[in-house]
Amino acid sequence: MSKKLFIETLGCAMNSRDSEHMIAQLREKEGYETTQTLEEADLILINTCSVRERPVHKLFSELGGFNKKKKPSAKIGVCGCTASHLGEEIIKRAPYVNFVLGARNVSKISEVLHKDKAVEIDINYDESEFAFDDFRSSAYKAFINISIGCDKKCTFCIVPKTRGDEISIPDDLIINEAKRAVGKGAKELFLLGQNVNNYGRRFSSDKHEKVNFTELLRRLSKIEGLERIRFTSPHPFHMDDEFIEEFAHNPKICKSMHMPLQSGSTKVLKEMKRGYTKEWFLNRVAKLRSVCPEVSISTDIIVAFPGESDADFAETIDVMKQVKFDQIFSFKYSPRPETEAQHFTNVVDEEVASDRLSYLQSLHNEIMDEKNATLMGNVYRVYFEDLHRDGYVAGRSDNNLVLKVKGSEELLGEFRDVKVTAIGRTILTGEVVA
Ligand code: SAH
Ligand code: F3S
Numbered sequence: 001m002s003k004k005l006f007i008e009t010l011g012c013a014m015n016s017r018d019s020e021h022m023i024a025q026l027r028e029k030e031g032y033e034t035t036q037t038l039e040e041a042d043l044i045l046i047n048t049c050s051v052r053e054r055p056v057h058k059l060f061s062e063l064g065g066f067n068k069k070k071k072p073s074a075k076i077g078v079c080g081c082t083a084s085h086l087g088e089e090i091i092k093r094a095p096y097v098n099f100v101l102g103a104r105n106v107s108k109i110s111e112v113l114h115k116d117k118a119v120e121i122d123i124n125y126d127e128s129e130f131a132f133d134d135f136r137s138s139a140y141k142a143f144i145n146i147s148i149g150c151d152k153k154c155t156f157c158i159v160p161k162t163r164g165d166e167i168s169i170p171d172d173l174i175i176n177e178a179k180r181a182v183g184k185g186a187k188e189l190f191l192l193g194q195n196v197n198n199y200g201r202r203f204s205s206d207k208h209e210k211v212n213f214t215e216l217l218r219r220l221s222k223i224e225g226l227e228r229i230r231f232t233s234p235h236p237f238h239m240d241d242e243f244i245e246e247f248a249h250n251p252k253i254c255k256s257m258h259m260p261l262q263s264g265s266t267k268v269l270k271e272m273k274r275g276y277t278k279e280w281f282l283n284r285v286a287k288l289r290s291v292c293p294e295v296s297i298s299t300d301i302i303v304a305f306p307g308e309s310d311a312d313f314a315e316t317i318d319v320m321k322q323v324k325f326d327q328i329f330s331f332k333y334s335p336r337p338e339t340e341a342q343h344f345t346n347v348v349d350e351e352v353a354s355d356r357l358s359y360l361q362s363l364h365n366e367i368m369d370e371k372n373a374t375l376m377g378n379v380y381r382v383y384f385e386d387l388h389r390d391g392y393v394a395g396r397s398d399n400n401l402v403l404k405v406k407g408s409e410e411l412l413g414e415f416r417d418v419k420v421t422a423i424g425r426t427i428l429t430g431e432v433v434a
Helices: 013-030 056-069 081-086 089-093 106-113 159-163 171-183 213-220 241-249 266-272 278-291 310-323 350-372
Strands: 003-009 032-034 043-048 075-080 099-102 118-120 141-145 188-192 228-232 256-258 296-303 327-332 379-387 392-397 402-406 415-422 428-432
Touching: 003 013, 013 032, 013 043, 013 075, 013 106, 013 141, 013 188, 043 056, 043 081, 056 075, 056 081, 075 081, 075 106, 081 089, 081 099, 081 159, 099 106, 106 118, 141 171, 171 188, 171 213, 213 228, 213 241, 241 278, 266 278, 266 310, 278 310, 296 310, 296 350, 310 350, 327 350, 379 402, 402 415
Parallel strands: 003 032, 003 043, 043 075, 075 099, 099 118, 141 188, 188 228, 256 296, 296 327, 402 428
Antiparallel strands: 379 392, 379 415, 392 402, 415 428
8 A cells, every 4th residue: 555645835836846846756766645634644744935924833833733633653744945944943843843855955855754853955955957757736737847046135035045046947858848748738838936037047057058038938839739838937127028029929828927016116126126126117017018918917016115115105006006917916024034124124014014905905906896897708718727616617818817617527628718707806707609
């Protein structure tokens, strides 16, 4: 009988891909199969996120809960970004934890499994050419890492301290991985990196051709049987004209762009060390929309960064009103260890921060209601990938709208034209017309 692995994944898409990599290694080398039932697991992994403050005691209380419920022989491993930055402290505070594995060390999962109390958290460990075994949680969409780490030093962000310097994965490895996934039926690729459009700046050795992100997209789009390419996250600073033109004119690239704004105030952007101004951001949006009018644009916004005045926040609101984003991920600033901004003393009052966040989110809802009202009756090409329990199947349009129709698993992995018949804030209902 195979051994059982229970894995909980928190945080971003990159963590999801790291979990897939660990599952693949554990299946191939150690004979594990995944389970959803903690009590029957022989190995319990928690793949953590540290981007915003999830009180550390919450991690420890969760670990305590796992420890009570698990089989006596089961091992517990803490992985991901919190593992990178807390390291040994995790085992000191929770001595029943068997190992700690940092976000940039997932290839060592087999190794740490057999070394009690191992702590592997080297943030400059180079996994960019490691041959991971294949495992994908979706048959329809393949997540593929194109780079590891991040070279930017945004003053609010802990990621460079948990995932280390940026290294690109050689393009031939990415293309081979993509071909294998497409060969197994995935029609969509989702390319992942902290800063995808900085791709190609540094490889782990000089022997690799210096391919940039635009060229990588061109090469990937030639794969036969591949229909769609998405990626996250690009950085507004690196959105040059060549990249925007390729995005607009390459039919395989989905017309949905994530443009993390963070703040609309040039002064705050400077304090954040984002490398662009409000004007540059708006200029890139205008360029993008001029060559690709159908594009949908999503963003990340942080409110109440230290020193953000009412006037600065008004600049963010101004960008929101001008751009009318199709989706926003908005957060209150959360001070993180090992970042520059944690030492900034001009902290914004908690109540002001909450008010700003709710104002921003209600403005976004108003914008979305206005935009969504125009979608009734429109027809979109939808790629179906999710079976819902209530007799619906859902998928995404090229420009990232989520649509569901009545149907069954026959639709999974298929493209259909869908006409919108009912509007919801996060999901549209429709009927297949072709
Ligand atoms: N390049 C990555 C960024 C990872 S962090 C990407 O775009 O996926 C994801 C988002 O979390 C950031 O864009 C930012 O909006 C938010 N974030 C990061 N650090 C934060 C902090 N200290 N407080 C609040 N939000 C933060
Ligand atoms: Fe973080 Fe900025 Fe990199 S948000 S991941 S340091 S681009």
